[in-house]
Amino acid sequence: METAEIQRRFLKFFESNGHTVVPSAPLPAFEDPNLLFVPAGMVPFVPYFLGQATPDWNRATSVQKCIRTPDIDEVGKTSRHGTFFQMNGNFSFGDYFKEQAIRFAWDLTTGSVESGGLGLDGDRIWATVYLDDDEAIDIWHRQIGLPLDRIVRRGQADNMWSMGIPGPCGPCSELYYDRGPDYGPEGGPEVDEDRYLEFWNLVFMQNIRGGGPAKEGYEVTGDLPKKNIDTGMGMERMAALLQGVDNMYETDQVRPIIDKASQLTGKRYGVSTSHTASESHPDDIRFRVIGDHVRSSLMLIGDGVVPSNEGRGYVLRRLMRRAIRAVRLLGYDKPAMPELLPVAMERMSTAYPELRTDFERISSYAYGEEEAFLQTLKHGTTILDTAVSETKSEGGRTLSGSKAFELHDTYGFPIDLTLEMAEEQGLSVDQEAFRQLMTEQRQRAKADAAARKTGHADLSAYWQILQEQGPTDWKAYETLETESRVIGLLKDGQSIPVAKSGDIVEVVLDRTPFYAESGGQHADAGKLVGPNLFAEVVDVQRPVKKLVVHKVRVLEGDLALGDAVEASVDGEWRLGARQAHSGTHVVHAALREVLGPTALQSGSFNRPGYLRLDFSWRSKLSDETRSEVEEVSNKAVRDDLPVAVKYMTLPEAKDFGAVALFGETYDETVRVVEIGGPWSRELCGGTHVSHSAQIGPLVLTGESSVGSGQRRVEAATGMEAYRYLARERDLVSQIAEEIGAQRGDVLERVRAILQRSKDAERELATLQAKAVSGRAAEFAAAAKQVGAVKVAAVQAPEGTKGGDVRNLATQIRGHLPEGEPGVAAVVATAGGKASIVVAANKAAQAQHVSAAQLVKAALSGKGGGNDEIAQGGGVPADQAPQLLDAVVRAIAA
Known part of the structure; x- marks a missing residue:
């Protein structure tokens, strides 16, 4: 069945x-x-x-x-x-x-x-x-x-x-x-x-x-x-x-994923003969990880979770990376998600048909995450190779647990892969130290989780108010002022009878006009006023369903349970918030019009004059695309589109074409906000303008990446948009005045100035290099005899760059007496660090003098190169003289 x-x-x-x-x-x-x-x-x-x-x-x-x-x-x-x-x-x-x-x-x-x-x-x-x-x-x-x-x-x-x-x-x-x-x-x-x-x-x-x-x-x-x-x-x-x-791994919803992985890798699932999974062959365990984690990733992305480095997104990222790692350990090194995720979708969409209709969005996140992780693996492999080389050069046979943990924790490099690759190069890994670091990390995570769990107890005071007093009569859609009564007063999570001037407390009113932060919209600001009271409302939240809680700073008088107060929202604040929230809907609709229907919003935040919107997209928007999105948005503002609110059931809303945003939960009856009819229809509980022209100018101020397959746009609205444009205009005017150009010629003039600056820098660098190389004979003439070897130990002139240091060392070596053992050692400092280059001639090499060994002697085993020329660095700049002394001592020994 x-x-x-x-x-x-x-x-x-x-x-x-x-x-x-x-x-x-x-x-x-x-x-x-x-x-x-x-x-x-x-x-x-x-x-x-x-x-x-x-x-x-x-x-x-x-x-x-x-x-x-x-x-x-x-x-x-x-x-x-x-x-x-x-x-x-x-x-x-x-x-x-x-x-x-x-x-x-x-x-x-x-x-x-x-x-x-x-x-x-x-x-x-x-x-x-x-x-x-x-x-x-x-x-x-x-x-x-x-x-x-x-x-x-x-x-x-x-x-x-x-x-x-x-x-x-x-x-x-x-x-x-x-x-x-x-x-x-x-x-x-x-x-x-x-x-x-x-x-x-x-x-x-x-x-x-x-x-x-x-x-x-x-x-x-x-x-x-x-x-x-x-x-x-x-x-x-x-x-x-x-x-x-x-x-469970062998049921009809998971086994096909395993079978596909088996086909890709050429490995057979079911190597173990025991019915007990705990006795399974390592390959069977990897196949099960793939089956479970690919299906889990599909379902999580389907419900709006996107890969990230924290919270739910981190769990998803970890699941995906474990699955990708398991595929690679089974021998398949190509992108696997495009092969496996469609199989999971086919099996799960019978029960969850929305997975099929939304698969383009789901797969874009999954495939983008795999691409990013494959780059991580590539980068991690480079770091691991370096760590292995350093360990071997120091005569060690064990990679440190701290390095393995750094690879795992910082770069997402799986420990299994670290163990396998280290073993291939003849090293073991200090697994005990690694496990200790992992244990410490888990203990910190458990402490964080325990702290989270106390939140349920913290909510008990709100639940008690809700049970005793009933839900808040919420009037945010209807008015900016209400006559209200204080039915709850809390400080530091505890109920108190009265708050004094200077106190910051949480206040529950029987009715309120304040919008509580939700759906990406910042909470309202405003005040509570009574006969002997003036208090500032600094935040509004809904910690439990149907109960609105105001964070209040008492500025004058006292506030007591049962007091009658006038609650009023700052009208300018609310207007700015309405402009920004409606602007968010407009930008979302513009993105979908310009980029297509898969550019779905995955998160947003708006406050008066400002909005940001995260959406599904895998590449940076070009300047032309940004301009087009901005133009479409402002045309919608210019056309003064009507903004309407309708209530209906969730299935009716979906049939109506309303977009249900990921990261939100909805009741049986939902609120649909539409701007310009079908052009923008979204399920939304926020406050909005009544016509799009009230949004005012809308200016995109930024666009960036916030994770694989996810972009963010930021914009200013209303007066903030005007101020932003005014600042841009003033800045261009100031630059034009400074460089003596007309406003329309500023860009070309700045480009010309920058080009002249780059040309001058290149010319100066060339002159400096010539000046340094011109002293090679002088440095060689000052060489000292150390045993059988002529040694030129040189501190390079200040400002000598990396490539020039290497050239100087080879040129000095060329000026040393021909046929006699000679070594040139040159140190240079830059950015607070010192580096060294050592060059040995043929005669010195014949005497078993190695440039690589001399650099390692100076840098305590670090550095790279060969017998003829080698280099290294990274030590503090004030240690530069000691590097030269170490080379001389190594030759003398």
Whole structure:
């Protein structure tokens, strides 16, 4: 049974049993500050479990896309580790509980294929329950008929479920399937979890957990408002069972990627004969890494994540680089993503058709990232070769762990490749030191993650205000002023009764006209005023859904809970923000008109007078293209296009042609902002002008790269655009006056001046070189006898450049007495550093005097060259005399 069919059957079963089918949330966990990605099917439903929001249904079902990243390095080594997976879930919000959840799971799992079930053999199913959950045991045994010897009690680490952070939790019951003696010893899940494969977890969500360890040892602090059900059936595990394969890597959505990689590399997948992935051949592990990571990369980019050096983008970059590295280690050194990613798309688009329609954008990021990484590998190889040469020249046989870590951490050069390439050149790597540095890095990362997780606890004060006072009555679209009441007052995360003059506090109002920062738009500025109060609003955020929080600096008087205040937005600020946000839409539409529909916005920020927009594009925009985008934008402004706002469902918006921007999440009902009708239609919650002419002039001020396959444009709008042009005009006028030219002739005159300057610099350099070389005979005449060798040790004149130093050394050597051993050593300083060139004549070489060895003697083993001529440098400039002394001492020895 193919994976897409399992998905169809699962959703159909629960829909027929009164559940509403809810679409998967995007992989990035935008709504939860504690998470990078959605790690479980229940995450989008957390507010309903906590009672912080009321769902539109009491029963729901979904197939949620998930990403788990803590064990990326273990992918492929075991049958249980993967990054992207799909979690089939059914949920009850205060409706049914244990008995019905267990019955649903059993009926679907063991129901015949002909009747719409999955057809597993009930005699091979085991169940685990929490230690003291006698109720669950009774349901499994008395109602389902499962023998007691196939029901296992397990502790908190295994059968008490939570997200690993403060929040909802509850005892659970897990279903395992016995795959038979080929997979391990009998005895149930506690004996062997390869043979007994977990495929469904039924969580009886009824408690709240506090802080503490992720798995066990934390305190259960209370009960949820209602008893809920959260179940998760692992799609990939069920597919492995129904398709009769050993693990998730061999299912119909992953195995074709592996087969393609096998075809490319000429290596065979399945070298191992064991059913246990942990005993696999290294090549099999690499194939699994490729299958998992290519599919994961496809799904992440599909949901708007782009490769970068931080956060979600770094996880994606790491996955892609591990996959590319694995392909190369299998022997394929050409770009692999153009071969593998289309295979992943074909397999996944049956369930996610948007992957096919958006594949041009997805592939542009993936292929661009691979190109960049191949250059990284090339650069890293050069650095590694240098490190190997230095190690050998010092007589070492082991590459330092710090150098291996630098290659891994700074250049993204995989440690496996470092080990392999060092071994090819006869060196080992200090893996212990490398692992220690990696451990220190992981500890720092864990500390950062732990700091992130405290954010959930920090949100508790906001959730409490929301529960007690209700959502903010948000009037930002309607007015700039409201009569409001203070319903929440916080300082340093703690509720306080009153704020004094000089305090900076967070204020929650029952209603507000302030726009909270979101969708790339900066928060409003303004003030709160009362009978004895004047306070400045410096920031506005929405830390939890439906609650607006104002960061306020009290300038005069006191501010207390319950106070009535007048909240007013700075009108000029809001006007500038509206101009910039509408300008962002205009620039986005202009980019798509000029470059094509794949130039999709991937991020934006705007504040009064300024906007920046990141978009998918793989190359620098030419001056002509920039001018065209700017012209199209300003024509839209000149044409005074109407700006309209419409509300509709998300499917209606997509049918309407509205662009849903990556990095944003949307409710059931969405807000569509259109400028000029179909010319620009975007889902947007920002504030906008009513006609495009109100944007005022729009000037592109910059264009740059912000990652592989991603560009950024910046622009000024309104009065800021006028001021920008005025500054440019004044600058041109000042330059024209300085060089005595008409404004229209400035460019040609400046080019002529620069050319004359370059010509003069070249002429001066030539004269200096001649002057230096002209002294070669003088320097040779001053040579001193050191043993049997005539040595000219020379400090080059100040300003002598690198090539001239080498020429001077060879010219001095040519002036030394012919037939007698002679060496010229020349040092020069530049940029605070000293370098040395040594040239030995034939007679000196015959006496076993080597220029390369003399340079290494001066530079403690560094430098390069041969017996005839060698050079090196990089030491502080004040050590120049010591370099010459070291050469003389080496010759004397």
